[in-house]
Amino acid sequence: MENIVIVGTGPAGLTAAIYLARAGFNPLVLEGPQPGGQLTTTTEVENYPGFQDGILGSELMSNMRKQAQRFGARFQTGWVDETDLSERPYKLKLDNGSEIITKSVVISTGASAKYMGVPGERDNIGRGVSTCATCDGFFFRGKKIIVVGGGDSAMEEASFLTRFATEVRLVHRRDELRASKIMQDRARANDKIVWSLNATPQEVVAGESGLQGLRVRDNATGEDMLLEADGVFVAIGHTPNTAFLGGQVTTDDQGYIVVQPGTSRTNLPGVFACGDVQDRHYRQAITAAGSGCMAALDCERFLEDADAAAMNADPLLVTQEVAFGD
Numbered sequence: 612m613e614n615i616v617i618v619g620t621g622p623a624g625l626t627a628a629i630y631l632a633r634a635g636f637n638p639l640v641l642e643g644p645q646p647g648g649q650l651t652t653t654t655e656v657e658n659y660p661g662f663q664d665g666i667l668g669s670e671l672m673s674n675m676r677k678q679a680q681r682f683g684a685r686f687q688t689g690w691v692d693e694t695d696l697s698e699r700p701y702k703l704k705l706d707n708g709s710e711i712i713t714k715s716v717v718i719s720t721g722a723s724a725k726y727m728g729v730p731g732e733r734d735n736i737g738r739g740v741s742t743c744a745t746c747d748g749f750f751f752r753g754k755k756i757i758v759v760g761g762g763d764s765a766m767e768e769a770s771f772l773t774r775f776a777t778e779v780r781l782v783h784r785r786d787e788l789r790a791s792k793i794m795q796d797r798a799r800a801n802d803k804i805v806w807s808l809n810a811t812p813q814e815v816v817a818g819e820s821g822l823q824g825l826r827v828r829d830n831a832t833g834e835d836m837l838l839e840a841d842g843v844f845v846a847i848g849h850t851p852n853t854a855f856l857g858g859q860v861t862t863d864d865q866g867y868i869v870v871q872p873g874t875s876r877t878n879l880p881g882v883f884a885c886g887d888v889q890d891r892h893y894r895q896a897i898t899a900a901g902s903g904c905m906a907a908l909d910c911e912r913f914l915e916d917a918d919a920a921a922m923n924a925d926p927l928l929v930t931q932e933v934a935f936g937d
Contacts, residue, residue, distance in 0.1 A: 613639050613713035615910055616703060617684075618691055619852075621648025622896045623886025624719030625675040626903030627910070631717075632682035634911050639711070640679065640686045641703075648672070648721050649742075649887075650896055657749065659896055671896075696859040696879055715881040715914060717906045718860070718868065720852035722887040722894070726845055727759060731815035739822030740815060740843050744768035745895065748775050751842045757782055757825050759812060760846035766794040768846045773803040780804075780838060782827060784811040807838060815843055851888050860884070867891045875906035881917070883910050 615631055617624050620642040631638040650656065650668040657665040680686065689705040696716075703711045724742035726732055732740055741747040744758075748771060756776040758769040761783035772779045781798070786809040788795055798804050810827040816837060817823055824839040851866040861869045861878040868884040870876060875883040885906035886899040 612700060613711060614914060615639070615715050615717065616641060616711055616713040617717040617719060618703070619643070619648065619719035619721060619886065619888070620672070620676065620686075621719060621721050621886055621899060622650060622672075622675065623721075623888075623899040623903035623906070624648075624717065625672065625679055626900040627717050627719060627885060627907040628679035628684040629675070629682060630904055630907030631910065632679055632684040634907070635683075636911065636914070637683050637685065638717075639713075640684055641689050641691060641705075641711075642686055643688075643690050643720075649724065655750075656746070656896065658746070691855045694856055694859065696856070696882060699881055701881070714917070715910050716883070717875075717910055718853075718856070718877075718882065718884045718888055719886045719899075719903060719906070720855075720888050721899075722849040722851040722867070722891075724845065725848045725850060727812045727847070729812050729814050731817060732843075732845075735815055735817050735822060735843075739817065739841065740845065742845050743894070744771045744844055744846075747842075747844075748772050751775050753777055754841035755839065756780070756842045756844060757838060757840040758844045758846055759783070759825070760848075761785060761788040761790060762846070762848065763790045763794045764848065765846040766790045766798040768844055769804050770798055770801055772844065773801055776803065776842075778803060778805060780807055780840065782807045782810055782812060782825065782838065784830070785809060786830075849887070849891075849894070851891075853888060863891070865891060875902060875909045881910075881913055883913075 614636050615638040617627050617638050617640045628640050655665045656668050691703050692706050693704040695702040700712045700714050752775040755778045756772050757780045759782045769779050769781050809830045813828050814826040824837050825843050826837050828835050853866050868889040870884050870889050875885050877884050883906040885902035887894050
């Protein structure tokens with residue numbers, strides 16, 4: 612029987628592990644096939660407080676993991692295939708067939724960015740291809756950028772990137788945008804944004820000197836052309852990693868876990884959520900870490916209250932506890 616199982620090892624999960632380990636709960640942390648989360652795909656992180664010269668994303672995650680281990684957190688590799696959250700204690704079934712029983716669960720499985728699925732894209736993540744303008748926009752100061760997408764997120768990222776780039780080209784495979792009118796109007800009013808609509812991405816093109824641009828197909832003429840750029844930002848949405856929960860935890864219309872305002876508590880007692888899996892707006896390492904702290908404190912209070920309630924409900928247990936204490 613585990614006291615706490617933390618599912619996920621991004622900034623949120625590792626921060627929760629540090630706090631809960633320091634509090635003496637000896638949490639079990641389950642890390643999937645990408646330990647450290649999306650931050651490990653970022654070459655350099657310059658906006659995480661405390662690192663004036665920046666730090667590699669993989670190094671930051673490695674340091675946080677070692678810090679959690681130092682205080683007693685235990686790590687196990689495994690993918691949670693199924694969950695039974697119908698009653699406490701909860702049951703988590705892993706991909707190797709084993710089952711873990713736990714009094715509480717902290718869900719920090721993040722949200723996976725959607726990619727175009729074209730050649731050259733995955734090979735150049737962190738080398739010119741990005742899914743986070745706030746994270747990586749600074750590196751493209753004075754350069755040309757392409758943003759792929761047609762929703763509000765794409766409009767917002769394109770507008771943000773004009774602070775750094777000399778030109779931001781917005782590429783969308785349809786001739787109409789899905790973004791709200793106010794977001795479209797804001798983007799169209801920006802002189803730095805140019806438009807390539809009705810163009811389907813075909814390939815991210817890179818050479819020895821770096822990214823060269825994005826090859827697209829004009830849907831009207833069928834002609835392929837290379838749109839030159841130093842960076843390609845993919846803004847076609849994120850998918851929260853919540854499928855393994857089987858609908859037992861309340862989510863919004865996009866699949867993000869719903870937490871009680873100002874807390875990390877979900878609709879189930881003893882189940883908490885932190886990081887990008889419950890954050891559809893900010894998706895930053897620092898906000899994820901902050902929510903991981905919240906989840907740890909909420910979980911700690913829950914277990915303390917549950918233990919107190921159990922003792923009050925069992926007079927014999929109270930007598931035994933006092934006797935052992937003496």
